[in-house]
Amino acid sequence: MHIHSHYSDGELSIYQIVGIAAGANLDFIIITDHHTLNGMYKGQEGYRHGVLTLVGMEINYKNNHYLALDVKEVVPSDDNCPQNVIDQVNQQQGIGIIAHPVEKGSKFYENGLTYEWIDWTVDGFQGIEIWNYLSQWRDGINNIWRGIYLLINPQAGMVGPYPEIISKWDEYLLNGKRVLAFGGSDAHGTKIKYGPFKITMGSYRTGFQFINMHILSAQPLTGEVIDDKNTVYHALRQGNCWVANDYLMNSKGFRFEIQKNEQVWSSGSQLNYENNLGLHIVTPHTAVVKVFKDGRLWRENRGTNHKFPDVGPGIYRAQAYLPRYRRLHPWIFSNPIWINNNRHR
Numbered sequence: 001m002h003i004h005s006h007y008s009d010g011e012l013s014i015y016q017i018v019g020i021a022a023g024a025n026l027d028f029i030i031i032t033d034h035h036t037l038n039g040m041y042k043g044q045e046g047y048r049h050g051v052l053t054l055v056g057m058e059i060n061y062k063n064n065h066y067l068a069l070d071v072k073e074v075v076p077s078d079d080n081c082p083q084n085v086i087d088q089v090n091q092q093q094g095i096g097i098i099a100h101p102v103e104k105g106s107k108f109y110e111n112g113l114t115y116e117w118i119d120w121t122v123d124g125f126q127g128i129e130i131w132n133y134l135s136q137w138r139d140g141i142n143n144i145w146r147g148i149y150l151l152i153n154p155q156a157g158m159v160g161p162y163p164e165i166i167s168k169w170d171e172y173l174l175n176g177k178r179v180l181a182f183g184g185s186d187a188h189g190t191k192i193k194y195g196p197f198k199i200t201m202g203s204y205r206t207g208f209q210f211i212n213m214h215i216l217s218a219q220p221l222t223g224e225v226i227d228d229k230n231t232v233y234h235a236l237r238q239g240n241c242w243v244a245n246d247y248l249m250n251s252k253g254f255r256f257e258i259q260k261n262e263q264v265w266s267s268g269s270q271l272n273y274e275n276n277l278g279l280h281i282v283t284p285h286t287a288v289v290k291v292f293k294d295g296r297l298w299r300e301n302r303g304t305n306h307k308f309p310d311v312g313p314g315i316y317r318a319q320a321y322l323p324r325y326r327r328l329h330p331w332i333f334s335n336p337i338w339i340n341n342n343r344h345r
Ligand SMILES: [Zn+2]
Pocket: 058, 065, 099, 100, 115
C-alpha cells in the first residue's frame, strides 16, 4: 500500500511496478499517486503477473497528507482544512487514511523538510498510517555514514511506529472513534545524484519487502478483478487486516481473535461482552506479544501461541516483536477488537 508511480513523482510506470511486486510475492498493490487517479482512468487496475493492482490517491501538498482508497473521482486538496478533504472522501464512501502523521526529517533530504499531520481537530477518517517505510528510513539518516549504512542495511532504520502516532491512535480509540491502523511503503524509486553516485532512495524492490498490509477474507481471491477489489477493500474497511514489517520474517499466518467455543471474532470486530471470551493470538514465529487494553499494556507473552482467558470489556490490540540478533524488532501491529460493555442493557 501507498505507492507512487510516474503518474506523479514516482520513477516507474505501474506496469513496471507490478513486475517488481510480483517478484516480492505480493498479492495486491495499491497505487496512491499525488493528486491523480490516472492509473485507474487509464485502465491499469487489474491483474498482471498474478498481482492485483488497485488505484487510490494521496491528497494535499505541504502537510496533512491523506490517502483515499476506493474512490472514483479525484478529491481536491485543501492543505489548510483537512476536514474538508476527509468529508469529501467520505461522500464517495472511500477509505480515508491520515498518511505519515509524524516525521522527524533528515538534513540530507530537503534540509529536514517534513510533511506532518498538523490538524488534530479532525474527525471521521477511517485510519492512520502508523508505519511508513520511506519516511522512517529517511528519518534515520542523521549523518553521511549512517546514510550509507542504512542503504546497505535498511532494517536498522526500522525502529517501529513512532510512539507519538500510536498515542494519537489510542486517543481516538479511547474517545470512542473507530480508527484503524494501516502501513505503507511510500515507494517512489527516486534516484538522487551525489557527485558521481546515483542513489535510489526508497526503491520499489526494497520498499515492498518492508512495511506491508496483510488482509484476511472469508473467501480467497478468485482472480476476478471486481470481486477481488471488493474483497481487499472490504477487509481493509473492516479492519480485518494488520500492519507488518515483513523484512526479517513474513508475518503471514498471524491471527488476532476473540474466541468462545466455536465462535471467532477477528480484528476489526465489535461484540458485546459475555462470559468466557478468550483472546487468542498466533504468531508465525516465536515472538514477544504485547496486548494493549484501552491504550495500556495489559498482558505480555513470549511464544507462538498466545492465549489469554476471561477477557473483559475493552478495546484490545496487539504488538508483536521478533527476537533476532539479540534484539526485539517491531514486527506486527494488529487492528483492534472492541468488546462492548452491555451491562446497562
Ligand atoms: Zn505523503
